[in-house]
Amino acid sequence: MNKSVYSLVLADEVVEAIDRMAYSMNTSRSNLINQILAERVSLMTPEMRMRQIFSEIEQLMDQRFLFIDQPSDSMIAIKSPVRYKYKPTLRYSLELSRDMQGKVGRLKVSFRTKSEQLTAAADGFFELWLKLENKYLRKVFPDGVPAQAENGRYTRDLYSPIAEHLSDKEIAEAVAGYIRLMDSCIQTYFDGLTEGRDRSDEIGAKYAAYVRTVTAVI
Template identity: 45%
Template sequence: MAKSVYSVVLSDEVVAEIDRLAYAEGTSRSKLIDRVLAEYAGCDTQSRRMTDIFSCIEEMARPLRQFRLLMTPSDELFQLKSAVPYKYNPTVKYAVELYEGDSAAMGEVRVSMRTQSGALLAALHRFFLLWAGLEQQGFAQGDALEYQIEEGKYTRRLRPMQGAQSVQVGEAIAGYIRLFDRALQAYFDRLGDGQTAAGRAATAAFTRGLTQEVAQL
């Protein structure tokens, strides 16, 4: 949706309250006003769509003990973290970034971990390779998925869900994160029994949790 600059006269008290709310939400004055007016007028703007999608992810994460919400630096980004059952309880961070104006992908999910442990990075890398293979086998047109594996980081571009409402998209992305985390937890839970046992546990968690909606991403 195109945007333009408009001159609007507002009361100082209203602007002060808008600025306070915008600061609390980590957004800008213009974006907050745009969203409020869109909701009032019933317009489905990109900003409103992003807010609805992130709200679904937040609703998924809040009741689950393993997830902790993180402050987000922009309206296009949502972040949360989860503890990994390994020495010293390291955490993995999930970041969801939504794109504007990209018809090939609606966004990406980034999974990352900061650690100095070479053994942990190696185990995480093996899990990323396993996960990529599971996605290719279990997702719709899995051989066409776009992903990147780096040291301590997995990035996956999300395919557009044609005709889906914001809530449906949000639930699918939330389901993807939940599925990824369950497989990751299962993998590290059994890592002490060897790579084969860990891989089987992660595969079983993936198979049990994969839904048709998530498989579209």
């Protein structure tokens, strides 16, 4: 959806009210006015679609996940606790693409900690995860999965060749499924550290099962 510059004559009181509302919604005046007008003429904007997808994702996640105040129209943040001695918290930040022409969005996963030992443990998991992604998605990404693991963080671009044809619910189900899978495998990995045993094979089996069923977003 293209955008152009237009001149509007508005009452000062209306602009003040719009500005207050835009500030509370962490968006701009222009974007809020655009949203209001789009709703009035029953037009779906990219921002409206992204909010709908985020709402669908929230409904698909269980009570383990805590949704943080939305940073912007295109981004949502989720927290999840990890059973481990440092009581770490995982943060998932999902930013959706406006046009969804192939690339659905970008997911960033990070541990909120200052512990070097925990960061090293997180790096161990993310390195394992990246190897699994490259192993099982080689046909889709022959040059390597679009992901990066470093300093207790994992950044992953999510793609679908048919993204523009997917419904909001289908995109939400695919993204939520990926997050749930990663969260479950992270917990399995840290349970293994607590138990003093390597559970990489179990994590690999979970990922392999996921790849056999995923059809939309990868």
